[in-house]
Amino acid sequence: LMIPNMYKIAAEQLPCVFHVSARTVSTHALNIFGDHSDVMGVRSTGFAMLASSSPQEVMDLGAVAHLSTIKGRVPFINFFDGFRTSHEVDKIDVIEYDEIKPLVDFKKVDEFRARALNPEHPHQQGTAQNPDIYFQNREASNKYYDAVPAIVQAEMDKVSALTGRKYNLVDYYGAPDADRVIVIMGSGAEAVEETVDYLNARGHKVGLLKVRLYRPFPQDAFVKAIPETVKTITVMDRTKEPGAQGEPLYLDVVSALNEAGVKKEVLCGRYGLGSKEFNPSMVNAIYENMSGEKKDRFTVGINDDVTFHSLNVTEKIDASDASAISCKFYGLGSDGTVGANKNSIKIIGDHTDKYAQAYFAYDSKKSGGITISHLRFSDKPIRSTYLIDQADFVACHNESYVLRYDMLSDLKDGGTFLLNSQWEPEEMDAKLPAAMKNMIAKKHVKFYTLDGLKVIQEIGTKKGVNTVMQAAFFKLANVIPYEDAERYMKEMIKKSYGKKGDAVVAMNNACVDNAIAHLKEVKYPQSWETTTTGAAPLPVPNDEYFKNFIAPITAQEGDKLPVSAFTPNGYVPTGTTKFEKRGIAVSVPMWDKDKCIQCNRCALVCPHATIRPTLATAEELADKPATFETKPAIGVKGYEFRMQVSPFDCTGCSNCVAVCPAKEKALTMVPLDEAIAKEEENWDYAANLKETTAELKSVNVKNSQFKKPLFEFSG
Amino acid sequence: LMIPNMYKIAAEQLPCVFHVSARTVSTHALNIFGDHSDVMGVRSTGFAMLASSSPQEVMDLGAVAHLSTIKGRVPFINFFDGFRTSHEVDKIDVIEYDEIKPLVDFKKVDEFRARALNPEHPHQQGTAQNPDIYFQNREASNKYYDAVPAIVQAEMDKVSALTGRKYNLVDYYGAPDADRVIVIMGSGAEAVEETVDYLNARGHKVGLLKVRLYRPFPQDAFVKAIPETVKTITVMDRTKEPGAQGEPLYLDVVSALNEAGVKKEVLCGRYGLGSKEFNPSMVNAIYENMSGEKKDRFTVGINDDVTFHSLNVTEKIDASDASAISCKFYGLGSDGTVGANKNSIKIIGDHTDKYAQAYFAYDSKKSGGITISHLRFSDKPIRSTYLIDQADFVACHNESYVLRYDMLSDLKDGGTFLLNSQWEPEEMDAKLPAAMKNMIAKKHVKFYTLDGLKVIQEIGTKKGVNTVMQAAFFKLANVIPYEDAERYMKEMIKKSYGKKGDAVVAMNNACVDNAIAHLKEVKYPQSWETTTTGAAPLPVPNDEYFKNFIAPITAQEGDKLPVSAFTPNGYVPTGTTKFEKRGIAVSVPMWDKDKCIQCNRCALVCPHATIRPTLATAEELADKPATFETKPAIGVKGYEFRMQVSPFDCTGCSNCVAVCPAKEKALTMVPLDEAIAKEEENWDYAANLKETTAELKSVNVKNSQFKKPLFEFSG
Numbered sequence A, B: 001l002m003i004p005n006m007y008k009i010a011a012e013q014l015p016c017v018f019h020v021s022a023r024t025v026s027t028h029a030l031n032i033f034g035d036h037s038d039v040m041g042v043r044s045t046g047f048a049m050l051a052s053s054s055p056q057e058v059m060d061l062g063a064v065a066h067l068s069t070i071k072g073r074v075p076f077i078n079f080f081d082g083f084r085t086s087h088e089v090d091k092i093d094v095i096e097y098d099e100i101k102p103l104v105d106f107k108k109v110d111e112f113r114a115r116a117l118n119p120e121h122p123h124q125q126g127t128a129q130n131p132d133i134y135f136q137n138r139e140a141s142n143k144y145y146d147a148v149p150a151i152v153q154a155e156m157d158k159v160s161a162l163t164g165r166k167y168n169l170v171d172y173y174g175a176p177d178a179d180r181v182i183v184i185m186g187s188g189a190e191a192v193e194e195t196v197d198y199l200n201a202r203g204h205k206v207g208l209l210k211v212r213l214y215r216p217f218p219q220d221a222f223v224k225a226i227p228e229t230v231k232t233i234t235v236m237d238r239t240k241e242p243g244a245q246g247e248p249l250y251l252d253v254v255s256a257l258n259e260a261g262v263k264k265e266v267l268c269g270r271y272g273l274g275s276k277e278f279n280p281s282m283v284n285a286i287y288e289n290m291s292g293e294k295k296d297r298f299t300v301g302i303n304d305d306v307t308f309h310s311l312n313v314t315e316k317i318d319a320s321d322a323s324a325i326s327c328k329f330y331g332l333g334s335d336g337t338v339g340a341n342k343n344s345i346k347i348i349g350d351h352t353d354k355y356a357q358a359y360f361a362y363d364s365k366k367s368g369g370i371t372i373s374h375l376r377f378s379d380k381p382i383r384s385t386y387l388i389d390q391a392d393f394v395a396c397h398n399e400s401y402v403l404r405y406d407m408l409s410d411l412k413d414g415g416t417f418l419l420n421s422q423w424e425p426e427e428m429d430a431k432l433p434a435a436m437k438n439m440i441a442k443k444h445v446k447f448y449t450l451d452g453l454k455v456i457q458e459i460g461t462k463k464g465v466n467t468v469m470q471a472a473f474f475k476l477a478n479v480i481p482y483e484d485a486e487r488y489m490k491e492m493i494k495k496s497y498g499k500k501g502d503a504v505v506a507m508n509n510a511c512v513d514n515a516i517a518h519l520k521e522v523k524y525p526q527s528w529e530t531t532t533t534g535a536a537p538l539p540v541p542n543d544e545y546f547k548n549f550i551a552p553i554t555a556q557e558g559d560k561l562p563v564s565a566f567t568p569n570g571y572v573p574t575g576t577t578k579f580e581k582r583g584i585a586v587s588v589p590m591w592d593k594d595k596c597i598q599c600n601r602c603a604l605v606c607p608h609a610t611i612r613p614t615l616a617t618a619e620e621l622a623d624k625p626a627t628f629e630t631k632p633a634i635g636v637k638g639y640e641f642r643m644q645v646s647p648f649d650c651t652g653c654s655n656c657v658a659v660c661p662a663k664e665k666a667l668t669m670v671p672l673d674e675a676i677a678k679e680e681e682n683w684d685y686a687a688n689l690k691e692t693t694a695e696l697k698s699v700n701v702k703n704s705q706f707k708k709p710l711f712e713f714s715g
């Protein structure tokens, strides 16, 4: 909705900066995550555009954007990757306002103010112009755009002088005699940079061109930044414009080289749409493509088994620097895992010279879904702008996950696995599924368990499992000496809970101390490597769509689904949430057939369609379960009536009870367990009875409830 | 506001066609006219895009778009130039619905209907997708885009079979062995086509590539369409994206050539922003540039004296076909000139084999402004998509224009000029300005005059001047034999006025007959060629801005203003309408000092600030005009008060009279002439008195009116 205004802001030369956490424009589906489709969609507006690759650059180039717009009158977009950069927790060097102030061109600020609409010296803008003069006036702004690159470079130099961090319009990184380079903008550049180091250390000669000023496109600076030795260039765009001759950055690069008379082979690829991962293994595949197959207009990060544009990522590489420690934490939404991790980052970031980075991947369900925290600690600035796929340490805060998720594929050989569970080490053989035991043994995992609940119960507190797990993390991951960590944790506790009194502080301190006491290493036999016994994995409902599509996604394996698994227009079947048996209600309604007047209002009012009326003949009910009680249906001769609740799907809102108009309510809320025991079998039975609607005489609201609902159990 | 929806429409594969009369996106100023900035602004959305160059193509390619979207699921934009094509009146061959029907793929229509949301077989679309699966799904649409070019070509072939008019994804026109070609979309292609014929007939070898399918860009078809002999290509874009590495079509062309490994020199230019003219003389300059200076990133059609990107258009060429007759009519908004011309077009279009084209250029003021009608008649289809600058016939329907506009520069040598005036031929020497007389004699103009008002007055009717002028046009321009024209005009009169009775028909017929009788040729001496005497041109107010900027624009010479005449951000001074003394009121208020209670409400309520209170000391008023009556000012000692109207600027709305709270109204409306005679001098005198506000004790609504208003006389 801003787009028409952006044309006007630019043309009216109103200095301003839009800091844009670039996100995906909705297409076949809504995706709230990141790519460059939104900013690329406004590249026609006349805004200047700067691309930042990391939180530090957002700070630094943000300052450059503000300084430049004041100087040059052209408005700026300073964009960076939504979520990957905007939601990354990172240790950065902050530029203070009073450091920036001397750099501001206040003369230009005054000029701008003098140009503002003001009744003391009025003028008009935004008049209507006819064909006779519009074009000439439009060309009058050329010189301001021509001036932007030099202005931006000058401001970059000033900010560099302040911070020591050097930026250019286009920055080259890599071998001075590279034969292959990647051109890229945004957070992906950091992952490429890591990979460049990795590959050059292994005898390759590769490089990277980071385009920082994208509009006005700095043709000269771009061409100059390319080493002469380069033979092949691959331009990576994080957007898709269906039907375009090429994605935007690619078209610019080709044109820039052509105008400069520089002949190089140029390939192009798409990556990272909707925050799809982009990691060194994929970058490696891009460099391999340049010296091998030379696939053009490719995609990377997915398996395109329909139009076959995707690159194969054959090798999994670890390009992060040697001093880095990578830790992954599996938690349940709102269980406090994320908060504890933010706390750990702060402790290490504030008290040591180490750099720290955290990124939190959430399920789209707000609470009750899985959270995976990705934490890195390093002696050097961290350029790993991707999820951890080579972890030193993995913690699982929820024992039920062992049956649901593959948490160990991304653990390094010899890494540490910490499981919060009530199980004793000797129970693990029975409690873990075979696949997990195989992985533990094969990877020589150091396996620890800790009963967080027991620790806090012994102390006599209700909260604190996360403090327990945090202490265990510091003990095992060894990012900093444990004695230091213990001291910092306790200082933090004092700061957080000091006001609540010494008892609370003591209890929290006890959590830390007792955690270490309760930590148990699980010694496992090497035979786990090949065992086929263990806990049974969760059963999967017998539905093709669910098995092939929903199940992989809920198991956090959606990345592996190939293009052919999808309908292009985003078409999906309805009613699939019925397969997610969640059991989230505390209590659910129980039906009393004697009190019920068969009005169906409970079914109508239920927002989740989890209470349904049933009609069936005595004949059809011959094989009914013992507790499947019915009464003669009112108005439908020869049929029996029953109101059936699905205890696993009901959310426990009790709307149905509230609406029930029977003299004495025919529904009462009972505990979930009790209802499951009695009603689960009945629900399955009712769901399989054939639908009886043909016999109903009139189409009315009551009778509508006998039809199968179109949406079941959403939410 | 549609833009986000367009991404979704495309990605959800909803077949549809947007027929877009492409217009200018507002930037430094609003421009309601045409260029491609709006459609280029949505090229990222995933819509397919077809470009039509003429009203006939809008019809033909419109059908292609509809047929293709049904077949291929990809939505289409069929765009054509706003105003130039959308507002052109043209004789075209209409395709009827029953001719198109057999071409429609109804199986695909049914498939589309089956995909629609429907409660009988429900499905979901537009779900939320996370990073794990979004990218894969986005790539699932590739094959539909890959299929579009072949689908469009197939549908073009079908429509061709129906109409005999052949279209390709990219059409080449010109010499098979051309050395220079222009790539262009939209109405400009027609002007280029004319120029190609003109130049090739004169020994050049030039050509034209019309891109018809712009998205998905048909790379193969494009490259194949270029003759091998071509050395230099110029891509013309009708949009400006400040800061872009190049305009959109140019970037696509460079990339297409690069990928195909075709090495050609590629230049680029911008033209026609905001409906700026684009005519064969400019096209000629583009071809000349390719064999001469080879200026790149140029503009054409303007004089860029700031950044010097514009091409010089040195030669004025006439590339229209030899059988064409071009006629220009100068009228006053709502005086009926445009209607009469539409009528003439219809007569010739319907009754003869001739092709006819009309384009009406309006002033931005809705009525009361100048209208210039451009009519062409030809034995061949008319490709002249530009205003007439080489007219065979010019008619001026308003005698006052001889002092305001240069109407004869665009008349051919030996052309005909018809002036509606009350002047006898022998008066012309005194009534016409010297410059006009010079032009008439130099160009050997056949000069006729006709007193339209006198003709209708003699007949005794109030309307009909346009019928008179129309008859004279048919007589003089000789597009068809006059007897035929007379018959057709009278048939039309019968059809239009038959219901109103024979008397009305007879009167109108008399207009036709008497017109010819009253038509007088003006014989002028050859000495007019160098005469320096004649009517004085209108005086121009002594204001720099008005003289240099507004005056050329109101004289229809705005095209000649160079870039340096403009502030880039569209900044203009206020209060300049005060220089346009219009005198449009029928009656204006006259002030009665004895009744006035000095409340200033009349000044406050006047929407045009044309009634202002005056405060001045007796001393200051020493030299006042005789009728400049005043009375002692209430509340400001030593000052005299007067309420002054500007009769030329007042619109006659009488709001001031209505609001006047004096016991007996102190204002009465009097005829304009009377007020001008008395008050014009007074207004000028009052306007030059110094502003008296310092002496006012309080800031209130009444006193605010003593300040000079910020906006004067708008509207």
Ligand code: SF4
Binding pocket: A588, A589, A605, A606, A607, A608, A609, A610, A611, A645, A649, A650, A651, A652, A653, A654, A655, A656, A657
């Ligand atoms: S408690 Fe709420 S969700 Fe459960 S059956 Fe009743 S209305 Fe439905």
Ligand code: SF4
Binding pocket: A591, A595, A596, A597, A598, A599, A600, A601, A602, A603, A643, A656, A659, A660, A661, A662, A665, A666, A667
């Ligand atoms: S609302 Fe109460 S009375 Fe009505 S059908 Fe449901 S349980 Fe029976």
Ligand code: SF4
Binding pocket: B588, B589, B605, B606, B607, B608, B609, B610, B611, B645, B649, B650, B651, B652, B653, B654, B655, B656, B657
């Ligand atoms: S008649 Fe209307 S325009 Fe004229 S002075 Fe009065 S209020 Fe103003």
Ligand code: SF4
Binding pocket: B591, B595, B596, B597, B598, B599, B600, B601, B602, B603, B643, B656, B659, B660, B661, B662, B665, B666, B667
């Ligand atoms: S509104 Fe009437 S009384 Fe008031 S200032 Fe005007 S003319 Fe005088």
